[in-house]
Amino acid sequence: MCTFYNSRNVTQEQPAGSGLFKTDHYDRKNHTFGIGFNFYL
Amino acid sequence: MPEGQITLTSIYANPAGGAFLSKGWHLSLNSQTAFQERNIDTTFPLFKANTNDPEETHRFEGNATAPIVPSFTVSFNREKWSLSAHFAVTGGGGKCEFNEGLGSFESIGASIPSAVTKGIVAKLQPILQPAIKQQLINAGISETDASKMAAAKALQMATEAGPDCYSMRSSMKGRSYYFGLQLGGTYKILDNLSAYVGVRGVYATCSYSGFVGDLQLYNSNADMATALAPEYGGTPYVDLVRQSYGNADPTITLNCDQTGFGVSPIIGIDWEINKHWNVAAKYEFRTRMNLKNSSQMSVMAEMLANTDAGKALRQFKDGERVREDVPALLALGVQYSPIEKVRLDAAYHQFFDKDSKKWEDKQKYVKNNTHEFIVGAEYDVCKLITVSASYEYTRYGLTDDFMSDLSFNLSNYMIGGGVRIHPSKYFIQH
Numbered sequence: 001m002c003t004f005y006n007s008r009n010v011t012q013e014q015p016a017g018s019g020l021f022k023t024d025h026y027d028r029k030n031h032t033f034g035i036g037f038n039f040y041l
Numbered sequence: 042m043p044e045g046q047i048t049l050t051s052i053y054a055n056p057a058g059g060a061f062l063s064k065g066w067h068l069s070l071n072s073q074t075a076f077q078e079r080n081i082d083t084t085f086p087l088f089k090a091n092t093n094d095p096e097e098t099h100r101f102e103g104n105a106t107a108p109i110v111p112s113f114t115v116s117f118n119r120e121k122w123s124l125s126a127h128f129a130v131t132g133g134g135g136k137c138e139f140n141e142g143l144g145s146f147e148s149i150g151a152s153i154p155s156a157v158t159k160g161i162v163a164k165l166q167p168i169l170q171p172a173i174k175q176q177l178i179n180a181g182i183s184e185t186d187a188s189k190m191a192a193a194k195a196l197q198m199a200t201e202a203g204p205d206c207y208s209m210r211s212s213m214k215g216r217s218y219y220f221g222l223q224l225g226g227t228y229k230i231l232d233n234l235s236a237y238v239g240v241r242g243v244y245a246t247c248s249y250s251g252f253v254g255d256l257q258l259y260n261s262n263a264d265m266a267t268a269l270a271p272e273y274g275g276t277p278y279v280d281l282v283r284q285s286y287g288n289a290d291p292t293i294t295l296n297c298d299q300t301g302f303g304v305s306p307i308i309g310i311d312w313e314i315n316k317h318w319n320v321a322a323k324y325e326f327r328t329r330m331n332l333k334n335s336s337q338m339s340v341m342a343e344m345l346a347n348t349d350a351g352k353a354l355r356q357f358k359d360g361e362r363v364r365e366d367v368p369a370l371l372a373l374g375v376q377y378s379p380i381e382k383v384r385l386d387a388a389y390h391q392f393f394d395k396d397s398k399k400w401e402d403k404q405k406y407v408k409n410n411t412h413e414f415i416v417g418a419e420y421d422v423c424k425l426i427t428v429s430a431s432y433e434y435t436r437y438g439l440t441d442d443f444m445s446d447l448s449f450n451l452s453n454y455m456i457g458g459g460v461r462i463h464p465s466k467y468f469i470q471h
Contacts, residue, residue: 030078031075037070
């Protein structure tokens with residue numbers, strides 16, 4: 001499975017009340033592989 | 042996984058459908074391997090003062106790996122009823138490392154030069170101002186003007202004596218596993234209608250370690266700082282930081298282990314309308330999780346945890362109980378099989394995040410519950426091989442206030458493909 005994430009910008013005052021703003025641009029990538037075995041007894 | 046399916050591996054998604062498996066014992070062993078990158082570009086005006094990377098935007102790269110995420114399912118079926126057990130890592134499932142730390146950590150360090158400068162100004166300005174004023178009066182400037190000019194000049198000189206750049210090292214590692222064991226029974230109310238009642242116990246174990254250290258503060262105009270150093274005792278800047286925190290070592294270290302246990306009931310229903318259509322529904326109740334911290338923090342980390350600047354550290358304090366519920370889930374699924382070789386699936390999930398309690402009631406920053414939409418198809422190429430493909434769209438309803446670089450989620454879509462081989466079906470029948 002391949003997961004395709006949206007990216008996102010988040011701006012927050014840091015620390016609160018300081019008048020300084022921090023902007024985080026978030027990005028993720030994901031790949032998942034699986035294997036399985038089924039048994040009927 | 043689509044809820045409309047009736048297979049052993051779909052018992053997690055559609056437990057009521059397990060009643061329609063053949064009589065006897067069924068066992069399924071599975072493992073997943075996941076690789077994830079979590080990259081965060083943080084822009085903060087004070088990062089420009091970092092001597093190692095004098096830019097306002099810094100990139101923090103995180104790598105998460107989960108080489109083995111096992112799960113198993115066992116089901117014992119009779120004519121009318123079946124019992125099943127399912128074990129899986131239902132949340133977390135790996136460890137993530139940010140070798141350069143996180144923006145929220147560095148922003149603490151980046152704010153220190155201005156805080157130190159503020160302290161130096163408070164001490165130096167009253168010392169410098171009278172001397173400057175006297176010099177201006179001696180130069181023939183009126184006392185009123187000399188007072189104003191001396192105040193401004195003293196402020197400028199004191200400010201220039203403070204540190205205006207820094208360097209530091211930081212790192213962050215996190216690991217999280219939610220182990221879930223689900224036990225339940227399914228009963229055939231009618232030949233084509235079954236109901237499931239079960240319970241899942243979840244044991245959570247997480248650990249976090251963080252480091253912010255080797256803090257150095259510099260003045261880019263070293264001559265000015267050196268000239269004024271005797272006025273504030275000639276103390277190195279980092280020692281001024283120590284003094285302002287009761288001579289504490291300014292290194293921030295954190296090691297926190299969290300554990301917790303929760304239980305939730307699960308109910309499900311499956312209706313095999315005819316040989317073409319099957320529909321199913323499942324509801325998992327909210328799992329109340331109260332994680333307890335066992336932590337070791339440096340003195341500076343503990344001090345900062347009580348301030349706005351270090352609020353990210355507060356949730357790791359020793360003995361703190363961190364609420365981290367697993368949200369309730371409503372899952373609906375339908376499968377349509379137009380011909381024997383083809384099965385088409387569609388499913389819908391809603392995770393009730395708005396009602397899932399989080400640390401410091403963070404759930405109030407969830408605007409909408411999480412919705413997932415899934416479609417998939419399976420095709421029996423021959424008796425030996427089945428191929429499948431699926432598409433899933435996940436939409437989170439998180440506000441900006443919910444997001445942090447310690448924990449964030451992004452809406453996404455997922456494409457999956459699979460191959461199933463049936464050796465026993467093939468070789469026994471040949």
